Amino acid sequence: MTDFLFTPTTNNVHVVMPDPRVAGMIGLSHDLESALADIVDNAVDAGAHNVLIRHLFGPEDVQGLAIVDDGRGMSEWQLLRAMEYGRDHQHDAGDLGHFGVGLKAASLSQAKRLDVFTRRHRYMAVGAGMTRESVRRGRPEIASHNPEAAERALTVHGSRFPVSHGTVVQWTGLFSRPRRKSVREIETWIDARMRRISRFLGTTFHRLIESGRLVIQLDMLDTSLGEAGSSFTVEPLDPFALLSSVSSPTAWHFTTSVGDIRVVAEGKIIAFSERTDPQFVLTSQRDAAKHQGIYVYRNDRLLQAGGWNGLADDGDTQLGFARVRMELSEELEGHLRFNPEKAGVEFSEELLHALLEAHTDDGQTFEDFLRAARDEDENSRKRQRQKIFVVRPVAGVPASVRQEMKKHFGFDEDAEDVTLRWRMLADDVFFEVDRRKRVLVLNKRYYEAITGCKNLTDREAPLVTTMMHLLLEDVFRGQKLGPRQNARLEAIQAVLVAAAHAEQEAADKTARAR
Structure with missing residues (x-):
């Protein structure tokens, strides 16, 4: 030797x-x-x-x-x-x-x-x-x-x-x-x-x-x-804000130790219904899976947002609902290493082993947590239909309707938000699309015939604004409209103008009959 x-x-x-x-x-x-x-x-x-x-x-x-x-x-x-x-x-x-x-x-x-x-x-x-x-x-x-x-x-x-x-x-x-x-x-x-x-x-x-x-x-x-x-x-985006909601399972509170240093970690499994929420997505819908895993904080500053650090396979798509929160104490710093960009950490072998041995007060282990996360993913796949995402309307559609959109469709986080407004337009136009300003304008000229109300407020005609948003939200995607989209818009415009004129005629006929 x-x-x-x-x-x-x-x-x-x-x-x-x-x-x-x-x-x-x-x-x-x-x-x-x-x-x-x-x-x-x-x-x-x-x-x-x-x-x-x-x-x-x-x-x-x-x-x-x-x-x-x-x-x-x-x-x-x-x-x-x-x-x-x-x-x-x-x-x-x-x-x-x-x-x-x-x-x-x-x-x-x-x-x-x-x-x-x-x-x-x-x-x-x-x-x-x-x-x-x-x-x-x-x-x-x-x-x-x-x-x-x-x-x-x-x-x-x-x-x-x-x-x-x-x-x-x-x-x-x-x-x-x-x-x-x-x-x-x-x-x-x-x-x-x-x-x-x-x-x-x-x-x-x-x-x-x-x-x-x-x-x-x-x-x-x-x-x-x-x-x-x-x-x-800048608004705060707490990766764990959702996890205190009623729909989410209770937290998994893990404790373990590295030598004399006590280590605490909190695991959460995200409810499937929250998967399109900005707090879950964080960046874009495509990158959401990258942000599941370990979250490490130091002095209330987030150092790492996702990745499993060797505790699980980063490519394991079945762990897409699981997050674990850790606080980096001064005593624990000797068991972690982070780069000058503060864009991730590396755990020591002692800390990795300790986390794999961590358990909750009722004896559940870290492996039990990962297993539960995989079960949630499997159950979600059984009930998941093909998800359809829509562009988020930030004004012109009531908050309660937006909540239902989020629940049943989900919002496309890669597309900028859209505003809906009523404004007086020409007689032969039912709507205008301003892609640069992200605004869908509806013709105020037809508001009374559609709603039966003379006075316009931002919260009125939610049915019309919602239907128009669902009909036209796709024109706010991509860099520019193609010939087929433009032709479709012209056709919708013509049909809606004809329908609006018919609505006005019907309203006038009813008024004369009175």
Whole structure:
């Protein structure tokens, strides 16, 4: 044994410095959403309550992106330290940051240039910048900016909330930009991105948002006009919100231990009727299955949303209804490893073994939980008919009707919502479709003949608005309408106008008879 396994005698020790270009490899696994989450982590660690994510665009292109917060801000010395690659950054146990490379790695994974403008309370504004090219060459260069530029950046982006102290992180030279160049196409591209960002951040930070500790807003600013459009606030998406509903089975509370460390996990099996809910889907209907499995939280921040970490096969489609929630304590951190992008964790062998041995108070095991999840999937397949998804109407259809749509059809999470409105249109038109604004307009001219009511309110004629939505919702899918769809729309238009005229004639005849 000793002939093959031995410790050699050491004569000399040589310290080998890492290649500086290694710094440029950090963060390459970031996508836009995870990179933004890393910047939000920094803002939360700095005590921010408000965060604004702003797309900057001009007449022909998307020019950049700014992330604004009202945290403590930094002095010049703190800013320069924060911009340094390879510096050991100290983090408190309650911080969301972990590696000390998030600002640079996240930013330069998405853009050619990073600029930071910041101000501490009662300090002057300061700024610094760095380029992706300098990092790629292995010689990261930090450029200090004049205070006037920093002050202007804080003023320009401080329209949503006061930034008497706080930070603006600005990305320019974005690697991902729209192919089309018209203003309308650019705005559509940005709007789609903001929706993806909102879903991701709403899930990742749902606990902080729900508790009121964090408010995240998104908007876009036209740099040629110097005007920002209306903003919208990120809503929390709790992956476990559904699981406290009456229709869902009770929770499986598991306990186990790794050495002297107590480990608690909560398993839930999602009711089949909730499978199309946004809290279950999280991203898109196609990707819903990816989000079943283990959810790991650290300091109320979601680190992992799905995947089984070796406790089960990630490709097991029969586990599509099962989720497990775990809290990462400071004591347990030695048994997990997560990457700089904070986009997943890896369990130690000791922790995996402990979880497989976990049990509930009544003696049920983790394997029993997985078996119950597979049974739920099998039972759902027996009762499942071919599911039909419809585009969600957000206005013009009563909430009670939308609930029934969700229950019997399900909403297509890959399609943007649609609004229904009544408005006066030409006599030969029953409806108009505005695909860009996602609006279906019904002709107010025929409202009285259809409903018997003269006064129009948003909640009236639910039967008509619902039928029109079900008849025409498919025209709001895809990039453009084909010849066949256009011909179908013209035919429906003509038939409905004829029916509306017939309705008016019948109403007039009834009125004369009286």
